[in-house]
Amino acid sequence: MVDAANQIVYLNGNYSALQDTKISVLDRGFLFGDGIYEVIPVYNGHIFHFNRHFTRLENNLRTIQLPLPFDAQQLKDIIKQLLGGEKQESVYVQITRGVARRDHGFPESVNPTVFVMASTVIQGQKHGIACITLEDDRWQHCDIKTIALLPNVLLRQQAHNQNADEAILIRNGFVTEGAASNVFIVIDKQIITTPKSQYILPGVTRDILIELAENSGLQVLQRQFTEQELMNASEIWITSSTKEIVPVIRINDQPVSNGTSGVVWQQINTLFQTHKQTLIQQEND
Structure with a gap:
């Protein structure tokens, strides 16, 4: 299991240690909760039903009028860089409307904030x-x-x-x-x-x-x-x-x-x- 100090995550095109990764306080995800997330299970390095999860992510972004900042293969490549080789992992993908002056209306010409991380999953509830x-x-x-x-x-x-x-x-x-x-x-x-x-x-x-x-x-x-x-x-x-x-x-x-x-x-x-x-x-x- 990778500890937080050594965990590598993805943010806006860069890979960095989780503890060193920061976003702006003006990010609309931070200010408004203006964003979409997706959770994708991974088993022994296999990204489970990636296409279904990508389609749901794509549909949700379309619903809130937020452009998709990458294609399916690009996201898959990002995920593969973050996997730690554990038996079961969970990939968290979060996309917000980006950094802009605080205003309820959608900002113009702003790049979305993209954050991706992988975490180990421990199954412990099968008994009920x-x-x-x-x-x-x-x-x-x-x-x-x-x-x-x-x-x-x-x-x-x-x-x-x-x-x-x-x-x-x-x-x-x-x-x-x-x-x-x-x-x-x-x-x-x-x-x-x-x-x-x-x-x-x-x-x-x-x-x-x-x-x-x-x-x-x-x-x-x-x-x-x-x-x-x-x-x-x-x-x-x-x-x-x-x-x-x-x-x-x-x-x-x-x-x-x-x-x-x-x-x-x-x-x-x-x-x-x-x-x-x-x-x-x-x-x-």
């Missing part, structure tokens, strides 16, 4: 986690992967304050997503997840899981489901790029089913791990 439900009081564009994450931070902290690992969010009686994850439930052996909308982040791991499940003959329903259905589900999972697929074994201080990871989660996790190894092997061949 505890969650609570909270009201989803975020804004109307949760599908944008903006760096302005204060609402999500506050929701996650509420969960931590109640000795839970994640907050599962409820809007108008229906489950949307987690504070930093997508949510799946199992009812009568059917896998159910909230459909894509402005109220959830279009997770890459979510999409991969749905494809793997459907290709293996498992039934997946993309529909709204209520908090009551969540509480009555035989299985609950959360998914994200860094956590992969994690079973929820307690919800609102009550056990989910028998309080252990379920049979369907075990099937899905096996499919996902096999998929990872297949992609790594294909790249090595």
Whole structure:
């Protein structure tokens, strides 16, 4: 594992030690949260589904009218320079509107600020986690992967304050997503997840899981489901790029089913791990 003192990061065309890397206090990401980020998992040097993550980054930048400052190959080359050869790493990419005089309107002729770093990921939640439900009081564009994450931070902290690992969010009686994850439930052996909308982040791991499940003959329903259905589900999972697929074994201080990871989660996790190894092997061949 690379310590912070020796970690190399990328900022605006330069590679430097993390502790020596600085941005301007006038950067619009610092002043307004005016930017987009992306998180890309890497396994044994293999950048996992890079094209999907790049497409999401590109779409989000287009949504906030921020030009893409590089093409896919250029970003991939930057990432490869930062990898430390760990078994599992996470690449963080952040692009802001750049440095300009503080004003709410978009500045003219300003170069975006591009920051990229890679970090080691330690998986430690496969046995299951505890969650609570909270009201989803975020804004109307949760599908944008903006760096302005204060609402999500506050929701996650509420969960931590109640000795839970994640907050599962409820809007108008229906489950949307987690504070930093997508949510799946199992009812009568059917896998159910909230459909894509402005109220959830279009997770890459979510999409991969749905494809793997459907290709293996498992039934997946993309529909709204209520908090009551969540509480009555035989299985609950959360998914994200860094956590992969994690079973929820307690919800609102009550056990989910028998309080252990379920049979369907075990099937899905096996499919996902096999998929990872297949992609790594294909790249090595």
